[in-house]
Amino acid sequence: MHEPRLLPALLAALMLAPAWAAPRGDATSAGAAILARFDAALRGDVVALDKLMADDLDYCTFRGDCQTKAQYLGEVKSGRLKYVSIDPAVSKVKLFDDSAVVLGLASVTAIRDGRQHTIHISWAGVLAWRDDRWQMTTWTSTLLERPSK
């Protein structure tokens, strides 16, 4: 039998359902997603990187050149870019509704086209909360003359 008084409550419950059913990203998980990205890059784990990076990623290096996700993953997969060591630190997370800006520093040693370089950078990553996880949509970094503490 139809019970009209239950209808508003049912509709309210349905409207609220997505808010508690899907966990939301927080500042801690945003920082962790960026650190996981560094770890995956160091291991050359293209499968993990694929999940951590958004399909519309804009990856801009300290040299000023920018790559798509496919281009970046292609470099890692082919071995043209191989990380030897990465020492990252998250310094700040700016958290918004469905996005986060994560800031930090890193010392990176990598081999590109057979030549090894060590750089010290400050970086910023913009994450979007999609498919119940953080995905990196933007990466940009600035070369530092020496490591910052």
Place this chain on the structure above:
Amino acid sequence: MKMRCTTLPAGLFLLAALMSGACLAGDKTETSLRAAELARFAANVAADSAALEKLLDANLEYSHSNGKLDSRSSFIASLTDGSLDYLGAEPAIQSLRIFGDVGVIRGLAKMRVMLDGKTSEFTLGYTDVWLWKDGRWQMTEWRSVRLPDAPPK
């Protein structure tokens, strides 16, 4: 507050931004974000601290191409005390995206700057992050890389 005449491109940017009526208030759209970006470049050149106070987020981190980091207050102070003087800026937006309340712009900018009494011209590749707050776009992050000079033609 230091004020002086802007270069023609900067003046045109400011005019375009004011005509759109979208740089300081309006909707959270790509159009208003683009207008805010152009207004910010113009305000830099004009050393317009009042406009910059509105266009820059209180938590701004302004990372210069040389690695120097400024806050909103230190950046505005450097413009108004003349230690950093943008003589001209010609931005070219390459991509503009909005993720919820966050906007990200990537572009190039031809800059003419007076620093420590010396004028220099160079091109920046930049990425900046904007936050939609209090009904307007506010830049919360700026990062740039000085690009190599183009070879002479």
